[in-house]
Each structure stands twice: as C-alpha cells, then as structure tokens.
Amino acid sequence: MTIASGVARRGCSNANDNEMWQESASKRGARACGLTLCAHATLIASRGRVDFRAFVEALSVALVAPRFALDFSLQGPHPKELRSSSPGLRTAERRLRSHMTRVRLCFHDRCFDGTASAALFYRFYKEKVAPAAGFGFTGMTHRASQPWTSDLFDGDENVIVDFKYSNSPKVTWWFDHHQSAFLTPADAEHFRSHPGAHKFYDPDYKSCTLLIATVTKEKFGFDTKPLEELIRWGDIIDGAQYPTPESAVELVEPATQLAMVIEAAPEDGLPARIIPELAYRPLAEMVKLPLVAKHLEPLLARHRKSIEILRERAEAKDGVIFFDVSDLDLEGYNKFIPYLLHPECVYSVSVSTSPARAKISLGTNPWNQATADKNLASMAERFGGGGHPRVSAISLDPKDLPRARQIARDLAAELRTK
Numbered sequence: 001m002t003i004a005s006g007v008a009r010r011g012c013s014n015a016n017d018n019e020m021w022q023e024s025a026s027k028r029g030a031r032a033c034g035l036t037l038c039a040h041a042t043l044i045a046s047r048g049r050v051d052f053r054a055f056v057e058a059l060s061v062a063l064v065a066p067r068f069a070l071d072f073s074l075q076g077p078h079p080k081e082l083r084s085s086s087p088g089l090r091t092a093e094r095r096l097r098s099h100m101t102r103v104r105l106c107f108h109d110r111c112f113d114g115t116a117s118a119a120l121f122y123r124f125y126k127e128k129v130a131p132a133a134g135f136g137f138t139g140m141t142h143r144a145s146q147p148w149t150s151d152l153f154d155g156d157e158n159v160i161v162d163f164k165y166s167n168s169p170k171v172t173w174w175f176d177h178h179q180s181a182f183l184t185p186a187d188a189e190h191f192r193s194h195p196g197a198h199k200f201y202d203p204d205y206k207s208c209t210l211l212i213a214t215v216t217k218e219k220f221g222f223d224t225k226p227l228e229e230l231i232r233w234g235d236i237i238d239g240a241q242y243p244t245p246e247s248a249v250e251l252v253e254p255a256t257q258l259a260m261v262i263e264a265a266p267e268d269g270l271p272a273r274i275i276p277e278l279a280y281r282p283l284a285e286m287v288k289l290p291l292v293a294k295h296l297e298p299l300l301a302r303h304r305k306s307i308e309i310l311r312e313r314a315e316a317k318d319g320v321i322f323f324d325v326s327d328l329d330l331e332g333y334n335k336f337i338p339y340l341l342h343p344e345c346v347y348s349v350s351v352s353t354s355p356a357r358a359k360i361s362l363g364t365n366p367w368n369q370a371t372a373d374k375n376l377a378s379m380a381e382r383f384g385g386g387g388h389p390r391v392s393a394i395s396l397d398p399k400d401l402p403r404a405r406q407i408a409r410d411l412a413a414e415l416r417t418k
Contacts, residue, residue, distance in 0.1 A: 008078040016055070050147035074321040101133040107271075108208075109139025110332065112259035113238035115271045116230050117161040117175065117208040119278035123227065124216045125157075126279075133157075137272035140164075141356060142385075142395040147183075162208035165191055165201075173198045175212050176206040181387020203388075206239025229255075229283055240336070240366040240391070245343065245383030248336035251303060255285040257296060260303065261287075265295040306333045311341055318416035319371070321348040326401055328352075331359060335391075339365045346372050349412040350407050358404040360385070360394040362411060374415060383407055 008397060042391040103125060108114025118137060125133060137157065140147055140163045147163075153170035160166060160174045165182050167190040174196075181201055182188040191201065205211040209312035213231045224231060233255035235241065251257055262271050270291065286292060309330065313323040322339045331352040338348040348363045360383075362376040369390075376392040385394030396404045 002312075011274060056171055094396050101130040102155040103130075103133050103135045103157045103159060104138060104153055105135055105159045105161070105275075106138045106152070106163060107139050107160075107275075109141050109271055110263050111162065111238075112255075112262050113207045113209055114140075114162040115275060115278065116234040117212055118275045119229055119230065120209055120212050120216075120224075121161055121173070121175070122275055123279040124212070124220070124222045125383075127158075128216070128220050128222050135276075137275055139269070139272050142393060156413055157165045161212065163193045167191075167194075172196075175200050175208055175215070176205055177201070177208050177211050178386065179203050179375075179388055180381055181393070206241065207235040207237075209234030209238070227279075230278065233283065237380045242336070242366070245340040245367060249307070249334055249340050251300065251334075254287045254318060255376075257287050257300075258292065260299050260334070261292050261295045262297055264302070267295070270295075276291050292312075303334060306330055307337055307341075307375040311335050314338055314341060316342040316345050319344070320412050320415045321345045322350070323348075324405060324408070326351045326353040326358065327406065335361065335363055336366075338363070339367060343368060347374070347376075347415045347417065349408050351401075351408045353398060353401060355398060357395040358398050358401045360396075360404055360411070362387075362392045362394075364390040380410060381412070 040221065105118055105121065106372055107118035123137060131218045139150065140160075148166045148168060152158075153166075153168055157172045158168070158170050160171060160176070162176060162178075165174060165176065165179075165187050167187055181203070182191065191199065200211065200215050201333070205214075209231050213224045213227065217224045233253075235257065237259050242250075248256070251260055262274075273291060274286065274289070277289060281289075287296065309325065309328065310323055310333070312332075313325065315322045321342050323338070325333070331354045333352070338350075339345070346365050346368055348361070348365070350361045352359050360380075362380060364372045364374075364376065372390070374391045377387045377389050380386050380392035380394050384396075385392060387393055392403070394407065
C-alpha cells in the first residue's frame with residue numbers, strides 16, 4: 001500500500017504540524033491554575049529548593065509544549081517578560097525540557113479506529129509509562145508515496161498505531177491489524193527478525209483499538225475499564241459489526257456521529273486535536289465539544305445528500321455495486337450506504353478523489369457474506385494498495401484518475417465473474 005504522513009484533503013492533517021504537544025484532559029483542572037503555578041514552580045526548581053524530578057511530574061500537568069518545548073502562554077504576565085527577566089527561569093526550562101519524555105504518535109488519520117487507537121495508547125502511556133510525557137500527533141494518510149520520512153520520528157519514543165510498519169530503529173512501539181501491514185517483503189522479514197518487546201501485530205483482530213486494549217491490559221496491567229465504550233465502538237465501526245445496514249447509516253449514536261466527523265470534516269488536523277479529549281471523555285460528551293459539534297449539522301446534511309447521489313449513480317449487477325463519485329467532494333462518505341440501497345449485492349467498488357489521492361475502495365456487504373470468497377486485500381495489493389480481506393483500498397496520485405477509474409472497472413468485472 002502506498003501512503004504518506006499527515007496529509008488530508010488540502011494539506012497536513014495533524015495537530016503537531018502546528019507542533020502542539022498535548023496534556024491529558026483529566027489534568028486540565030491543574031492547568032487552569034495557569035502561569036502562576038508554572039512560573040512559581042519553575043523559580044523554585046531553578047533555585048534548587050525541590051527535587052527536580054518530582055517537580056517535572058508536578059509541573060507537567062500545567063503545560064502544553066510546542067515541539068517538546070515549554071509553553072507558558074497561559075493566563076498571567078507575558079511569558080517572554082518572565083523569561084527575559086530571569087536567567088534562572090531559562091535554565092529551569094532547559095532542565096525541565098531535558099527530563100520530559102517526548103512521544104511522537106503516528107496514527108491512521110481520518111479513521112475512527114486509528115483515532116481511538118491513538119487515544120487509548122495516549123492514556124495508557126500517561127498512566128503506566130511516563131505521566132510527564134509530551135505528545136505530538138501525526139495523522140498518516142494512504143497515498144501514492146512513501147510514508148516514512150527521515151525526519152518524522154523525532155521523539156524519544158516514536159509510536160505507530162493502526163498503520164504500516166516502519167523498519168526505522170527509532171520506532172519503539174507499533175500496533176497494527178491489517179493484512180497489508182508491510183510495505184515490502186523486506187519489511188515483513190525485518191519484523192520477524194527484529195520483533196521488539198513493544199511491537200504487536202495480529203491481523204485476526206477486527207480493530208486496532210481492541211488489539212491495543214488487549215495487549216496493554218494483559219502485558220502491562222493497564223486498566224481498560226474506563227475506556228470500554230471507546231474500545232467497543234472501535235471494534236464495531238472498524239469491524240463493520242452493526243446489527244443492520246440501517247443502524248450503520250442512520251448515524252443516531254454519538255459514536256457514529258463522531259466517526260463521521262473524524263472521517264469527513266473539512267478541517268485539517270481535527271482527529272489529532274481531539275485525541276487527548278477522546279482518551280478521557282465519554283462519546284456523548286465528545287460530540288458536544290465545540291470543535292466537533294460545529295461540523296455535525298453540515299456533515300449530516302452532506303450525508304443525507306450522499307445517500308441520494310449513490311442511489312442515482314450505483315450500478316448493481318451480478319452481486320457487485322459500482323459507482324464513481326470522483327467528480328464530487330465525497331471522499332469520506334458512509335461506506336455502508338451501498339448495502340442499504342442494494343442489500344442483495346455482496347461487493348462494492350467505487351472511485352473517489354481528494355487533492356491528496358485518487359482512491360479505489362473495495363468492500364464486502366457485512367450482512368450478505370455467504371458467497372463472499374474473494375480476498376479484497378490481496379486484490380488491492382496487486383496495485384500497491386491493501387487493507388483487510390473484507391475491505392481494502394488503492395491510492396493513486398490524483399493525476400492518475402483515469403487509471404484509477406479503469407482499475408476500478410476491471411476489479412468490478414473480476415468480482416462479477418463467478
């Protein structure tokens with residue numbers, strides 16, 4: 001599969017492209033004490049009146065640090081004035097920065113499972129590994145280019161969840177559940193010969209969220225009970241385990257509404273920005289957050305319109321649905337609509353576009369799999385794509401749209417062949 005980091009509809013799609021290093025939502029009350037706490041504690045530390053490591057743990061709850069540096073832009077006197085007025089402050093800041101674990105967390109962008117996986121790992125790491133860690137989030141998008149650039153892994157810990165394997169020695173944690181987890185046979189061999197204590201791969205899991213929950217609970221004693229709702233919905237959504245097509249398309253549950261926003265909101269970097277909130281808030285609260293709620297009504301209207309568009313354009317023949325919406329802004333449409341409209345069909349093939357890619361999507365009807373004997377991931381891998389046996393995708397350069405359309409037509413014809 002061909003992929004790229006941090007790119008969505010119109011550009012970079014991660015909060016850390018603004019280099020926002022986040023603190024946990026559960027500690028926001030501590031941060032509310034603002035600059036007074038930061039400045040006072042820093043002065044104390046700079047004068048050697050407290051144990052510095054203990055100070056790091058206490059002060060970290062009050063910080064949001066751009067690019068692993070401290071951010072004093074809270075309420076109170078201007079931070080630059082404080083820094084310039086005291087060399088001790090600058091010294092303490094450098095010492096604090098040197099003791100803060102920096103975590104670069106790469107996740108599958110514009111994907112509910114990818115975002116939920118990142119939130120789960122974020123909370124696990126904060127609670128079981130390093131409470132004072134500063135996080136940067138990088139959304140990874142499947143594209144027609146190599147994803148792992150040399151400067152991406154800039155943390156003390158570099159983490160990948162729900163996305164392709166990297167053989168970089170800088171990667172310290174990896175979780176994935178896709179059949180097509182390895183870009184090359186050499187990557188697969190590298191993983192087998194260098195498994196690592198913190199690298200976990202199991203394609204039998206329907207969601208990466210559940211994989212991470214299971215591993216962190218069993219191997220590291222992480223209490224996943226507060227995240228049961230998120231874990232359950234991650235598995236339902238990514239594993240297409242809705243009871244009916246209607247329940248998948250109606251979007252009445254907070255989880256399905258949040259999934260729609262994550263996948264389709266026209267705001268670059270939104271999934272990365274909600275990760276710290278998602279790690280601690282119930283889903284019903286998540287959809288009420290202003291940065292999420294502002295997208296709900298426009299996206300619900302777009303969703304209702306997309307049902308009518310697919311009703312007009314879908315060609316259902318010999319158990320396969322084909323449609324081309326590459327002339328419309330419909331990437332991120334609800335993938336279950338075709339099966340609501342044509343429940344008799346087994347497979348779907350579609351073409352869509354964004355500024356980042358021309359995308360071919362292949363899917364299997366979750367409610368009509370009796371005769372589903374095709375491995376869609378293997379079919380997509382022939383063209384540089386991949387995914388799961390029941391759902392996969394191929395990403396080409398946007399300039400290759402004519403080729404994408406031809407590949408999609410050919411794959412639909414292949415699936416129609418008995």
